[in-house]
Amino acid sequence: MNAGRRMGLNSLAGKVFVTAGLGGMSGAQPKAAKIAGCIGVIAEVYPQALRKRLEQGWLDTYSEDLEEIINLIKENRKNNSTISIGYLGNVVDLWERLAQEDENLVELGSDQTSCHNPFLGGYYPVGISVEEANRMMTAEPEKFQNSVRESLRRQIAAIDKLARKGMYFWDYGNAFLVECQRAGANMLKENALDDKDFRYPSYMQDIMGDIFSMGFGPFRWVCTSGSPDDLHATDLVAVSVIDKLLKDQNLPENVRQQYEDNKRWIEQAEENKLVVGTQVFSNVRIFLNSQIQARILYSDRAGRIALAKAFNALVKDNTIKSPVVISRDHHDVSGTDSPFRETSNITDGSAFTADMAVQNCIGDSFRGATWVALHNGGGVGWGDVINGGFGLLLDGTPDAERRAEGMLNWDVTNGVARRSWSGNSNAQEAIKRAQKEVIGCFNCPNYLTLINLIRCPD
Numbered sequence: 001m002n003a004g005r006r007m008g009l010n011s012l013a014g015k016v017f018v019t020a021g022l023g024g025m026s027g028a029q030p031k032a033a034k035i036a037g038c039i040g041v042i043a044e045v046y047p048q049a050l051r052k053r054l055e056q057g058w059l060d061t062y063s064e065d066l067e068e069i070i071n072l073i074k075e076n077r078k079n080n081s082t083i084s085i086g087y088l089g090n091v092v093d094l095w096e097r098l099a100q101e102d103e104n105l106v107e108l109g110s111d112q113t114s115c116h117n118p119f120l121g122g123y124y125p126v127g128i129s130v131e132e133a134n135r136m137m138t139a140e141p142e143k144f145q146n147s148v149r150e151s152l153r154r155q156i157a158a159i160d161k162l163a164r165k166g167m168y169f170w171d172y173g174n175a176f177l178v179e180c181q182r183a184g185a186n187m188l189k190e191n192a193l194d195d196k197d198f199r200y201p202s203y204m205q206d207i208m209g210d211i212f213s214m215g216f217g218p219f220r221w222v223c224t225s226g227s228p229d230d231l232h233a234t235d236l237v238a239v240s241v242i243d244k245l246l247k248d249q250n251l252p253e254n255v256r257q258q259y260e261d262n263k264r265w266i267e268q269a270e271e272n273k274l275v276v277g278t279q280v281f282s283n284v285r286i287f288l289n290s291q292i293q294a295r296i297l298y299s300d301r302a303g304r305i306a307l308a309k310a311f312n313a314l315v316k317d318n319t320i321k322s323p324v325v326i327s328r329d330h331h332d333v334s335g336t337d338s339p340f341r342e343t344s345n346i347t348d349g350s351a352f353t354a355d356m357a358v359q360n361c362i363g364d365s366f367r368g369a370t371w372v373a374l375h376n377g378g379g380v381g382w383g384d385v386i387n388g389g390f391g392l393l394l395d396g397t398p399d400a401e402r403r404a405e406g407m408l409n410w411d412v413t414n415g416v417a418r419r420s421w422s423g424n425s426n427a428q429e430a431i432k433r434a435q436k437e438v439i440g441c442f443n444c445p446n447y448l449t450l451i452n453l454i455r456c457p458d
């Protein structure tokens with residue numbers, strides 16, 4: 001939806017989104033396309049990965065035949081349909097076939113292959129079978145790497161052609177643009193300011209950075225009972241919490257839009273089988289407890305606190321069987337210093353320090369987290385990022401409510417403040433609202449009040 005808004009579209013009905021990857025994270029793309037209301041076309045070279053998404057119901061249909069894919073796109077465009085279509089094959093073949101059409105068939109494009117690791121199985125080059133590629137990458141690494149580079153150059157050439165016809169393309173945080181550049185493609189704007197001033201945006205600069213700066217990020221909860229009924233009860237409560245937040249007449253329009261999008265997400269989560277923690281992915285041997293009932297919902301400071309309090313009340317009055325644990329992803333407002341991803345839109349130079357994640361984690365621990373974790377490598381690889389995370393048990397007690405409020409205030413506002421200092425206008429707006437709502441005044445001179453985000457005694 002956010003990418004569509006960049007094109008001035010308020011509805012994605014009948015619009016086409018093309019991308020690649022049906023793996024661990026990328027496998028969510030067909031579902032996201034459906035929820036956003038567009039026609040999602042996702043290429044995947046591994047039959048097992050594609051089959052999994054079909055069985056799950058996240059893909060509606062698939063084909064190995066490019067002509068059939070083109071017909072499906074045309075037919076569904078005509079009918080303004082919402083559908084997710086898998087293409088079993090290499091994404092380069094798909095892009096090149098789309099670029100042959102006179103008519104532009106694609107409004108939105110991206111890529112979610114594991115391009116951050118292109119030479120060891122993250123990216124499969126066109127024209128070579130998966131089996132042969134798997135053999136070549138260790139037996140003939142140089143030859144394989146040249147094939148990857150050539151494939152990336154072909155992919156970006158086809159994307160360029162469609163972009164000239166009006167398609168909006170963005171990098172999905174998988175290093176696609178930088179790998180195309182390393183492969184020898186010219187990726188820069190005409191008057192590029194530096195060697196990373198790419199002509200396509202990264203999702204962080206263009207979409208997520210602003211969302212994080214507003215304080216919105218992937219809030220997560222787990223029903224420790226493992227009961228789907230409990231998860232259902234928390235979903236219903238989450239919708240009513242958002243409805244209540246939407247009643248605020250002073251809500252800025254961009255915040256209202258986020259709440260509305262996320263309300264739509266959570267209303268459809270159960271129907272769309274969006275339970276986190278039950279999947280075993282073919283290429284990742286992690287076996288998760290099939291009883292885990294967990295949800296992710298993007299929310300901001302006020303929303304996360306309201307959700308935590310409402311869940312605590314459900315535990316207290318025994319509407320649900322046992323406590324709820326709240327947490328979040330590392331891909332969030334404050335918990336991660338990652339100059340090539342999460343903090344890449346912090347432009348005052350501080351993106352290259354690792355202090356925000358540490359402050360965030362330590363601050364969370366003192367404010368009431370049940371546990372915290374500080375680690376390295378999340379998303380972009382070892383040495384390029386530091387991540388802080390937490391878990392907090394809501395056991396229905398007043399103390400749990402107090403700790404959740406104090407800790408969540410810090411957990412979100414810490415990063416919003418940092419983004420505000422770097423000059424991001426969304427963050428400046430969000431931090432003013434936080435000061436007003438939490439402390440009670442805009443320009444509080446009381447340093448301790450600001451640091452602890454407690455109501456000003458004056």
Ligand SMILES: NC(=O)c1ccc[n+]([C@@H]2O[C@H](COP(=O)([O-])OP(=O)(O)OC[C@H]3O[C@@H](n4cnc5c(N)ncnc54)[C@H](O)[C@@H]3O)[C@@H](O)[C@H]2O)c1
Pocket residue numbers: 020021022023024025026027043044045046049089090091092112113114115116117122123124125126172173174175203283331379380
């Ligand atoms: N934007 C975000 O929020 C976000 C979040 C997590 C991960 N990521 C990034 O997204 C990327 C994908 O993550 P993942 O967990 O899905 O990885 P994954 O390796 O599980 O899945 C990638 C899939 O792409 C397929 N693929 C590779 N080359 C292909 C090609 N040429 N044509 C068609 N299919 C091809 C692979 O077979 C694989 O199934 C990673 O680089 C990761 O860092 C982004």
